[in-house]
Amino acid sequence: MPEIKEKILIVEDDKALREMYQLRLSINGYDVLEANDGEEGLDLAIKEKPDLILLDIMMPKMSGMDVLDILKSTPETKDIPVIVLTALTEESVKAKGLIYGAEDYLVKSQTMPGQVVEKIEAVLNKKKGGEAKEESPAS
Amino acid sequence: MITYILIGTTIALLIFILFYFKRTKSVRSEIDSLKKQLDLADEKLKEIDESKREFIDVVTHELNTPLATTSGFLSMILEFSEKEVNPTVLELAKKSFDATRKMSTVVADLIASSQTIGEGRAQAIQIEDLIEKAINDFSAVAKGRNLSLIFVPPKKIPLPLVATDPLSVKLILTNLIDNAIKFTKKGEVAIEAQEQKDHMLVKVSDTGVGIGKEDQKRIFDKFFQADSSRTREVGGTGVGLFIVKNLIEKQGGKVWVESGEGKGSKFNFTVPLA
Numbered sequence: 001m002p003e004i005k006e007k008i009l010i011v012e013d014d015k016a017l018r019e020m021y022q023l024r025l026s027i028n029g030y031d032v033l034e035a036n037d038g039e040e041g042l043d044l045a046i047k048e049k050p051d052l053i054l055l056d057i058m059m060p061k062m063s064g065m066d067v068l069d070i071l072k073s074t075p076e077t078k079d080i081p082v083i084v085l086t087a088l089t090e091e092s093v094k095a096k097g098l099i100y101g102a103e104d105y106l107v108k109s110q111t112m113p114g115q116v117v118e119k120i121e122a123v124l125n126k127k128k129g130g131e132a133k134e135e136s137p138a139s
Numbered sequence: 140m141i142t143y144i145l146i147g148t149t150i151a152l153l154i155f156i157l158f159y160f161k162r163t164k165s166v167r168s169e170i171d172s173l174k175k176q177l178d179l180a181d182e183k184l185k186e187i188d189e190s191k192r193e194f195i196d197v198v199t200h201e202l203n204t205p206l207a208t209t210s211g212f213l214s215m216i217l218e219f220s221e222k223e224v225n226p227t228v229l230e231l232a233k234k235s236f237d238a239t240r241k242m243s244t245v246v247a248d249l250i251a252s253s254q255t256i257g258e259g260r261a262q263a264i265q266i267e268d269l270i271e272k273a274i275n276d277f278s279a280v281a282k283g284r285n286l287s288l289i290f291v292p293p294k295k296i297p298l299p300l301v302a303t304d305p306l307s308v309k310l311i312l313t314n315l316i317d318n319a320i321k322f323t324k325k326g327e328v329a330i331e332a333q334e335q336k337d338h339m340l341v342k343v344s345d346t347g348v349g350i351g352k353e354d355q356k357r358i359f360d361k362f363f364q365a366d367s368s369r370t371r372e373v374g375g376t377g378v379g380l381f382i383v384k385n386l387i388e389k390q391g392g393k394v395w396v397e398s399g400e401g402k403g404s405k406f407n408f409t410v411p412l413a
Binding site: 087 | 197199203205206207210211212215243244247
């Protein structure tokens with residue numbers, strides 16, 4: 001039986017970047033969903049229940065911060081881990097992202113696609129570990 | 140006679156008091172108007188600062204997004220095409236990739252130096268946690284260069300809490316460790332934390348190329364780079380230590396370096412105790 005790979009939702013307004021992440025993640029066998037803006041991202045998050053969301057911060061219409069806020073306050077999506085993508089280097093933006101409940105953040109120009117995959121794997125493994133612990137508290 | 144003198148003195152006194160009050164009043168209104176002007180100027184400065192920050196954010200975003208795409212795709216060419224692509228083409232891709240990486244660092248450094256960083260509120264924190272985290276972040280890089288990166292265990296555990304902005308300390312440690320690794324070809328990079336009278340002393344030392352006496356005086360200046368073949372080799376913009384000094388001083392600490400050419404470097408900084 002082929003291994004069922006996790007579903008990753010990318011919310012990013014820059015087409016080239018979105019394609020890049022999509023390409024790199026599918027090489028590792030992830031099922032990749034793409035959203036062009038925050039609203040589309042929220043729709044897909046509720047409809048598709050991805051295992052993880054890669055979320056850009058600076059987007060037109062709705063900012064990634066607002067999207068994260070809604071994701072974390074919606075029962076259906078509040079447990080989905082979010083990795084924030086930022087083109088900014090400002091420490092406070094990153095700190096803010098973490099405070100609002102993002103699992104981690106990546107500075108786009110500093111993180112290569114291969115490292116993004118590593119980070120996703122780490123977060124998903126952590127999530128699996130947490131779930132396993134919850135299911136069998138004795139272990 | 141005495142009455143006249145008395146009346147005269149009283150009148151003189153009254154005139155004096157009148158003038159005095161009038162003068163005080165005019166001085167007071169002058170102060171008030173100056174204060175208003177100052178408030179206005181302050182408001183204006185804040186507005187300028189805010190729009191500057193917004194401008195930097197937009198420029199950063201616009202510069203970094205295409206840069207991330209270019210270096211990302213190039214990194215994928217290098218990651219996956221090793222066997223399929225003509226070695227010359229691969230070499231060209233590698234060169235382009237290195238150039239984009241360098242540019243990312245330059246952009247990041249310039250932005251950091253123009254931003255109002257380090258204004259986070261001080262919190263009581265355990266500095267050894269931040270040191271351990273920083274070491275963890277750099278462990279792969281150090282390993283790749285065959286350097287040992289260690290945290291010298293403090294004499295007394297736990298160390299007392301320090302009062303500082305954790306993000307600033309993170310930036311300080313990142314910059315110092317990154318430099319230490321860059322300028323050390325073999326040996327080790329060690330970090331120590333010691334409790335002193337009213338502050339914590341943190342040392343980041345390496346067994347690298349060291350810094351000459353003349354360069355030590357200017358090493359914390361903006362855009363200063365020691366003129367050595369190693370500096371040219373590792374690149375950078377020369378704002379790292381300038382940022383470090385700013386951050387440390389904003390948190391109420393001091394920074395200094397002990398070094399000599401070929402003798403390694405030791406960067407010391409202090410953080411106030413909580």
